[in-house]
Every structure is written in structure tokens, then in C-alpha cells.
Amino acid sequence: MLGVLSGLVALLALVPLFFVVVYTVSIGWDQAWALVARPRVAELLSNTGRLVIGCMLLTAVIGTAAAWVVERTRLPGRRVWNILLVAPLAVPAFVNSFGWVSLTSRVEGFGGALLVVTLSYYPLVYLPVAAALRGLDPALEETALSLGHGPWRTFARVTLPQLRPAMYGGALLVGLHLLAEFGALQLLRYDTFTTAIYDQYRSSFNGPAATMLASVLVLCCLLLLLLEMRVRGHHRYARVGGGVARSLPRRRLGRSFVPVLAGLTLLVGLALGVPMGSLAHWLVVGSSTAFPVGELVSTTLSTLGLGLTGAALTILLALPVAWLAVRHRSGFATLTERSTYFSNALPGIVVALALVTVSLRLVPAIYQTIGMLLAAYAIMFLPRAMVSLRAAMSQAPPVLDDVAHALGAGPTATFRRVTLPLIAPGLGAGAALVFLAVTTELTATLLLAPIGTQTLATQFWSNSTSIAYGAAAPYAALIVLISLPATFLLTREARRSTTE
């Protein structure tokens, strides 16, 4: 029963991947090659590649440096800096991009795109590296110092190698996000695979061309995902032994105090100050012209409704898969779990494209329904739910069931009195993460939402693309407001993952 359920969920999660593969095979090698080997594809590949590699490098450097300063030096106000450095996660990249592009059109193009996405995504490196720094056994650094290494050589030869898994993992995650990024890059007029697929689909509904672009994109994503899985496999050695690690005495900043403080201020100013300032500016300007309270409220409500149902559905689907993977380890359980994990490599645009095509061919009745939109959310955000659920279920080891049974509690009573109270916090965290992801989702919602269904993200989008910046601002502000708790949750998750 559990196996059947998980199998079905895994199949659902694999629909987009099946679609891309089957489609590519069905149009034949020659035509596929003709569609792929075009100057346009080469240009997109170069655009996407440059941006992904550049952004991964920059985020790795910025994220690691910021994490080291906050975790290892006597920087004043470290707690506040920590929050400020993570806060850009609460601002979706397309809102950040809006903040910049509505101020100056000079950020259009490669340089601007690189700047904006780096500022949006460096926390994805900062968080795991900071957590790894906290979790490092200080004895290792102390040993290096006692062996005559100075602070710099200690960092380079002892600390940095141990931070590598966190750093690589974070950077690869940045790459995956970037491959899927649509809104920010479209606003900055920088063409990548995702924006090209969208344009192709919107302008001509050109099936084969859009789908072949999607195939190439999925290939790139799978590559990054496999790298990320490899890095995660080696992640274990960061933490030795149990208990609370002693913290290393923090380093005095000395003469570098002013440059470090200036650098951090610049980073936070660019990543947070510019988009927030710009948003505030447009809110003031916009409210003088129009402030459609009724529409804002109804859009917020429909967004919240979608978020709640999407979260509930995703958690329900993830439950059997996670339970099977944690409690009944087997080849099949691992397979179903991995299948859901592949959604990490599927940009919203590909999921949407796949669902549109598959539904039109197989079950036209569900095309343009809320159900299909929810299915897309479930496929895309299953991995997030899985991470939380797995962590939650490891809080309820089977030995506790044995003890409860021995004490006279049957299966139902054991679930109610032991398992549920233990996994409830993780369940809640997972649901919250999915909820927040749904409320800020743009790409799949644009393609799949039934006519008349608007979310904050789509409303913001239709206004900002028609250069109605003032009208777009209230929606952006509401998105940020709703996203704020996500920052808190993500920070907590990252902290917890190092203690396991």
C-alpha cells in the first residue's frame, strides 16, 4: 500500500523528465540535432554558461568571505550582520531585479545580470558555509596553529578544505537556481535558456523548438544536480564527534576593521538597500496615482489559498515516500526517493511545459485548471518537503515504536502519542517552506494558472513588464512580506543540518 502510493508519487514527479526524454526521442535524432545545433542555441548556451559560472564563482567567494568574517572575527554586531546577510533570501530574485532595473536601465546585459543574481543568491553559499564554520572541530585549527602555521596558512590548508563541501554544495545550488531563473533575467533583458523557452512558447507555441531547448536545459541541470549529490555524499567529515563543539577564540580585525566593515556595508547596501529603497520609492510614487486595495486583498487571498493547498498537497504526497525511505529501506524506497529528488533539476518552465503538453494530449479536461497548477507546485517543491520530512522522521526512530508497543500502545495510539508529536515540528517546517515557495513562484504560475487566477507574483509581473513600476510595487512589497518568515526557517534548517 505504502509502496504503491510512493510509486505513484515518484511517477508524478518524473512526468516532466519522461516528457523531455520521450519527446526528444520521438522527434528523431536528425531533427533533434537540427534544432539543437543552431547558432541561437550556441548563443544561449554561452549566455547561460557565462552567467552560471561567473555567478557560482562570485557567490562562492562572497558567501565564504562573509561567513568567515561573521563567524570567526570580533566584528561588532555579528547577530545583526548575520540577519542582514541572510535577508536577501526573503527578496525573490525577480523583485531584486525589479528594484535595480526600475532605477537604471544600465543593469541590463551581462554585467548587470551577474551583479543582480549574485546579490540575490550569495546567501545560498553564506548559510551552509557559516553553519560549517560553526560545526568545525576547533581542535583542528588549534593543531595547525600549534604546528607553526600562521592564521592565513591555517585558513588555506585546514579550514578551507573542510569548508569545501559546504561551499561547493552552496555554489551548485546557486547554479541550479540560476538555470531555472526566469523573472530576474527577463527583466534585465538577458537571454538564457529559460527566458528563451518562455518567449518561444508564448510567441509561437512552437512545440519542438521550445522542447529541445528544454532538453538542453534539463541536461545542464542534471549535470549540476549530480555534482551536487556527489558533494553532499562527502559532506560528513565536516563534523567529528557529538556534543556542542567548543568555539574558537575570535580573531581581532585590527587594521582590516575599516575595509571589512566597508565591504559588508556595501554588500548589504547593494543586496538589500537598493531593492528595498527602490521598492519604497515606487510605493510612494505609485500610491499617489493608484492603490487598488480591493484587488490587492483579493490577489493576496488567492495567493494564500494556493499556497496553503499547494503546501498541504505536497506534504501529503511526500509523506509516503519519506516514510518508506526512512522506515523501510530498500532498493525500491531509494528509487522513489531519488525520483522526487530529480525535481530539483527541473526548472518551473520545464515542469509547466511538460504538464501543458502531456495534459493536452492525454487528459485535455485538466488543462487550465487549478488542479494542474497544484500538481506543478507539488512536483517542483517535493524535494523541499522531503528534506524537512526526512529530518523530522529521523526524530522518531523505530525503537520508540517498540518501546511504546511494549508499554501496551497499539499502532494507532503509538502514532498519535509518539510519532506525531515528534514529527509535527518538521511537518510544519516543511509545509511552511512549500507554502512560501508557492507564494513566490512565478514561471510555472504564469504558464499554468487558469485565466482569471492571479497571484501576487503574476500581478507584479504583468505590471512590471508593462513598465508600470508604481503599480507593481505594492505586489512586490507583499511578496517580500510573505517571504520574510522563509528567511528564518531556512536559517534554522541550515543550522540543524550541520548538527546531524
Next chain:
Amino acid sequence: MTALTLRGVTKSFGSTTVLHGVDLDVPTRELTAILGPSGCGKTTLLRLIAGFLDPDAGTIRFGDQEVFGPGRSLPPQRRRVGYVPQEGALFPHLDVAGNITFGMPRGARRKGTRVEELLELVGLPCAVSTRLPHELSGGQQQRVALARALAPSPSVVLLDEPFASLDAGLREGTGRAVADALRQASATGILVTHDQGEALSLADQVAVMRDGRLAQVGTPKQVYDAPADLDVARFVGGAVVLPAVVQGGHATSVLGTLDVPVGATQGAVEVLVRPEQIVLTPAGHNGTAVAAPGAVPLVPGAAGPTATVREVSYFGHDCAVRLQLAGTGEQVTSRMVGEDAPAAGEVVVLRVRGPVSVYAPVAG
């Protein structure tokens, strides 16, 4: 009176048979230790008794009630067993009182008196009842786990290596407290362990398990002094095994003439000497023993074999002395009180105290 009876209990996982027809009787109100190396099937046996697993064949009876037999398997929640797993496994979301009352009927959960009673039984102050499991030390967690298991007055308490995760210093005290609490509660206990000292010192009955079979069941003294075979002998303590020839009530070996029990196998055999049976006395110039002050007076002319001390491992309370016998060059180990430790290089005379066990030689 027997609290628990196992007959022909067999269990396989896939193609590996873990238990080969185990028979065991556990007397009421006693603590029985199941002693064996890791992987011998002892934990599986415990899980079968608890009902977490079903045997492939055999019967399990609690008193006169059959809980597993052909066509019948009582689920664990209806067997009334107390279960104390490794590391306690307290429910992390419940405080100490919540854990202890978990298995009690709903009405009884509110009354605090039983909690106090049980905490006192396991030697913990009442103040801990509001603490959460992570605020307790390892030893305290184990005691609470026992109190929780005892709360519903189970017919049998099963303890699965409960002290393995504790520090050496805590292990003995916690073990003692747990055994005392079981005795005071008049509970029947089964303790699974791989630690010989724990089994011998805490249990009333020891069942030595090997490769899914019970090799010997007896009192700690029987198991140590008269092991069923040499493997059991080596597992429960230090063993010096020597070839010997038995004639009548004596055996002749490189350690001289040894006493053997009445009715021992005659002829060529192997004998088991426990290291603490080998007594050393300093040798005089002519190779005979010098009567040390306080030592057992020697029979004149009954000088034993001599040996050279090769190495002394000093533990404080006692010591292990590795000896090389003069002539044959064979190595044997002796154990004695720490203050009697000889110095390396010293020449000593050996004597074996008390009877030794005799085994038919292994073929080949």
C-alpha cells in the same frame, strides 16, 4: 516457577539462520543474562520474546499463557513486557513523569505517587520528574527507562545491552541499581549483554549464546568454574588450556600434577586452568620454592615447575603476569592481587590451586 519458556525457537533472515531451535526456561523473579558476542543472535531472541518479530518455528510461553505458537502470535502491546533498549530510548517530547506514566492506564497517569515510588525504586530523586530526557545523564536516562518499563507491572522485563553506552565508571553502579530495582519490584528480568563481568555479577542465571544456539545455561559460578566447552570457557574469562593425561583423580601436565573432578575423562585430555588458579612463589637458588611470609606453606619437596616472568600488566587491583615455563618454553598467564606482582625477569615456582576442568581433546 517459570516465568518464560522457550521451546525450539528458530529464526532466519533471508538465507541466514540466526537462531537454531533455542530452548530456555527463565525462573520467576530472577535475572537471567543472555551472554554472547555481537552477532550471536541474542538481540533477535529478545525481540522475539517482546513480540517485535515472530519466530519461524517454536513456542514462547509467559507463565502458562502461550504468546507465540502454531497459528498464534500475541502482538507486543498485549504481552505485558517491559522493554529497556540500548541508550534508554526515552520519548524525547515527554518529561520524566510523562515517560514513566506512558504505559499506565489513562486514569492512573495523573497520580504522581506511582512516579515517585518508581523513581525511588530506581534510585533517582523526585525532582527529576519534570526534567526532559536531554537534561539527564546517560545513567539517569537508563534508570528512567527502567522505571518506565516497570510502571505497568510487566510479567517480564527485557533489557537490551542497557549499559553498553555508559562510561565504565557509571556502568557498574547503574547495573547494580537496575538489578536491585528489579529484585525489589519482584520482576523477572532478561538482560542481553556481551560483557562477561556484567552477566556474571548481576545475573542469577547466565545463558551463554553462540552462533544462534545456547551453549550453556547455569548459575554464574557453574558457567565460570565448569564451562560446557573450551569456547564457553574462553568467552566467560581468561583461560590457560593445556594438554594433560588423566589417571584417576589427577592429571599430569606441564604445570605439574593437577586435581580433576570425580568422574573426569581418563587418558589424553585438555585441561582448563583459570589464570588466578596459578599461584607463584619466588624460586630459591636451587630452584625450589622459598616460603614467602603469608604464603601457603609448601609441602617440603613438592616443588612445582619453574618459569621466568616475561611481562607484568599491572591494573592496580590486580595484575596479569605472563610466564615462560622452564624447559618447554610454553607461555601461560597468571592473575593475582596487584601487590603480589613479581618483577619481570624474576624466576618463580608455579602451583595450581583447586581442581581444573577436563575436556576431550579436539580432533586433529
